[in-house]
Amino acid sequence: MRKVNLCLFILSPVVSIAFVPAFGGVEQESNLEILDVKFEPIRQGKNIVRVKSENTSGQDQAFKIGIYTRSPDYGRKGIGWGTSFSETLRQHETKWTRFAFKIQGPVTDKTWLRLRFYNPDSPNSDERKEHFEQRMYASGDLEHYNSERTAAKPASETDSIAVVETFRQVQNLIREQKYEQAWQLFTKDYQDAEFQSPGLEAFRRIMNPKRPMDSAFWWEKEDFLSLQPSGVVERDDVFALTATDGRQTWTIDFVLQENQWKVDWIAGYLPRVLGWQNWEERLLPAMEKRSTKHFDIYYFKNSTAAKENEQIAEQKDKGFREICRFLGKDSDIRIRLVLFEDGRTKHSETGHQGRGWAYGSTIVEVYNEQEQLDPYHETTHVLMRPFGAPPALFNEGFAVYMSERLGAHALDDLSGGRATIYERARELKSKDEWIELEELITYNEIGSHQSRPPIAYAEAACFVKFLIDEYGKDKFLQAYKKLKNSNSKIVHWTNKMALQNIYGKRLYELKEEWEKAFQKE
Template sequence: FEAVVRMRAVKQKAIRAFFEDFKKAYPDFKMETPPTPPAVRPGSPPAVRPGSPQAPQGASTQPGGGKAKLRVLKARFEPIGQGKNVVRLTVRNASAEKQVFAVHIQTRSPRYGGGMGWGTQFYHTIGPRQSKRMRFAFNIQGPVTDATWIRLGFYNPRSVEAYESDDHFEERRFTPRDLTQRPPAARLEPVTGKDTREVHRAFAEIQDLLRDRKYGEVWKRFTKDYQQAEFQDRGSRSPSFKEAMEGAIPWSWFIWNREEFLELRPASVGKRSEVYVLAAKRKEQTWAISLVRDADVWKVDWIGGYVPRLVLQHTWEERLLPKMKKAATAHFDIYCFEGSSSARAAKSIAKRREQGYQAISEFLGTKSDVRIRLILFEDKRAKHRETGHQGMGWAFGQTIVEVYGEEGHLDPYHETTHVLARSMGSPPALFQEGLAVYVSERLGAPALKDLGGGKSSLQARVRELKRKNQWVDLEKLLTYTEIGSRRTRPPISYAEAGAFVKFLIEKHGMAKFRRAYGELKGSADANVHRGNKATLQTIYGQSLEGLDREWQSTFSAAGVPTPRPPPGASTQPAGMPPIALLYHGDSNVRIRTIQTLGKAGDPRMIDDLIRAHSVEFYTPVHNAYASVLRSMTGERTRRGKGQWKAWLADQAAKGRLKINYLPISLAALPPKQRAQIQ
């Protein structure tokens, strides 16, 4: 098994752990480890002097020591401002062969929406001994301040597919001091009569196309500048407009979507030079939609005035709370919308919350006077749209945000436990979430109802999970800083955490648990993880492995812990096909290797490895997940299309079908890899 992947620094730790585990399990196997890249702060470009090239022009080099065959002769910006901007480049190809040129444009508005950025790359081919002039539109998300910056990275890859984000031959960074800023826009000339009717008609046509989900036709109603600057269009390598409109790609939070556009109501029309500006209203916002004529077609050249959902997410409390109905109790300020399900049940909610508060305080042994702000939304969709948080509930500081409506509601204990236990310490998620789940069950609620376990008790649920081999090792669970994202496998991890805390409290007592809760630290640092294990051994007088064995003996059907198979002993059911491992990075980390283990491979070995060590890499870039997929393409190839679905159904019925996956954006993949996965 060979995997050679160029990785950024943020992934190196996970990669090394993966290979170390592989070596221990299969010491006779020969393999190359990935090369270590230069240390780079995740998500940030290397530091360069403001407005200056990283290396003298004409002497820039690519990694590997080769001279770059391209030279950037000129980079000229039109006056900059919030929204659409333009840069013009002149690039010279000094070689006797045509060359691929790529420019990565990145902007940052640190004081807008918690720090919003924009970035993408564009490609051109330059002929032998030729100079080429190019024009690119890009976006500055927030108002231009002294903290705003623009970065240009220049690349000379062998091909578009070979582009690597850290292989630039030159880099330049600019601040507003280096560039001319756009003056305030001139006043609009009022427009009436025929022109107003035409603009309104063009806007209505775009809305109708969007309503009918004719995304290709809507896309044609945008200028090239708008396609580039708002939607980062770079041809066939771009995520689709459809995915952007329907929120299926990570950066959808930065732009407007279909639902918002359809809510717009057109108003007045003005004109500035050859650009017509339509004012369209949505809730408290007035959008400024700039339209230009292209032949006989009206096209959108820019849309301003709307506030991205990512920015609204940072101010949702200030925006919403004044509009909500408030009810106060001894320990709660309860907010809900007029006429909502929670407003109608306000008295019942207040009573149950106060009872829960008292019961939790007594159990934890704390005399808390913490005042909790409880904010209730009608459904998950509304909660997600306004706050950016998914799921039924969320606690931060002394605030709890929950859903209360037809989709259901949470028990009154889980999130309140988080708030009241915060003064006890900041341990790993295993202890924080485990305590909240356990308290819910202890006080009579179905603790796992909204966490994948239905009405099962904690003991019954973990027994079932262990029997099905759906498990997260305790040592790994102890390293989690949160439980809720898909990589943490919430339906499994919540149940395990609750059951483990139940074991610690009921077997070893509350005093030791309170000490552990206060001394353990939640952190992603490996040194902290080692310290946590040592702390547990000091408090409980045995290692984490010993606690794990003792815990599992309390719920194992036979009364003894379920043994873990030794390396090399496969648990794969007969008939399971070969497995393919796919590593997929985000848009800045290209796929370097897809190693398929077919007839020549040993599927047992790979199955053991996946089972023993969940290979889940994470990068903060666009919140994208790097994924390991267990693929059964070999079986599909042998059986052919006709028998494939029948075989799947048969395997599922026999309990043999297990496909573990993390979210992956197919549109971000090169066409060949996308076709293979599909």
């Protein structure tokens, strides 16, 4: 067994490759040695690295490699990729192992790669042991792939037909949600480099995302299913199918393995996460705009919002004035309101799931004949930002409360229908669908599945209504300013103490009064 001091360890260079040692001064023990590392010419997309490793012990050893790549100038913030792969080296075995990995963006001078090598207790061990060696690579020190070395030529009619048929087969399997069968039509390289160590599980999650981030770095299922093939070319035994969805031109690489055509790579699409980083710059210049005293309203040409922009402008300005009147304070905040025709477009373009979203001085909403949010909820969020950043109980609760106070059916879009806030609270309480106040006050958001929105929105609004109706607006605004939104248990405790100081009662006492108030109405 060898010991490696990571602070002092100097690696002997590989030809055409530069790397640096890991630092930290931690002495690691390992029964493995990394003898050589060789990369195939690097490019955007799928890449290959081969590692020569040796087991210096008389026992089988688990070997794990962590691969991370970074494209710092891909998008506004850059994008990374990383995963790990495990192998077993038999006693005194020396072998080369091949790994497929991904570089997200075009390869530039700023692109870099990192390899970390581990010797865990077992190949499937989740124990987080320190790596025994690390190698860092700058893109300028690695050979780059040159697609012009070999000219592409049109594929034969037979191969073109076979490739297109396989592509259609993959589309149909995905459309029918037969993901395991579709998975069998991907090469192992594509499975590893695109879907990383979770493999088939990750593929299923990306095809049926529960949250926007589940598919943010990959191609979108609906976009892939809308692709129409237009031609096939061959280069170095790789058959590239060109397909378009009307907006982007994709390239799907196929290879023939054991008499079966398989997808080896999919490129040409823009990951949603890139579009989310700059969606305002992309979309707003192409949208129509109407300005009012308080709003700049953006909408797409010929949309429902375009046809009803005068009505929208009037309602939004009226809502703005009424909220300010309740707060007893005018506001010079100018709100940018962006309206999408449907939730799917809003989600795909911005990354936000749901019908309404407020951040900074921007509001994003869905607006069509069936779906129209009230003019108060999101505007309340924007106008309340100067007042503080309290827990979601106060933030979301007050927005729902204001919608009801100003005449809207506040819970209509929040699973409460036309019920009032107190009516909905009584209904939830009677069904034992309830979140204890001690828990609800710790929430830093309401909207995710874990926060149980159908319960949390109504319950938060109910508590806010009680505080304002029983103790007045001024005390509530004092609490809104004093309490802080945080995951910290220390801050949670501080919030409870602040609430006690403002209202002169402990949380459990307020809870008892509150439950009596909405139950008796």
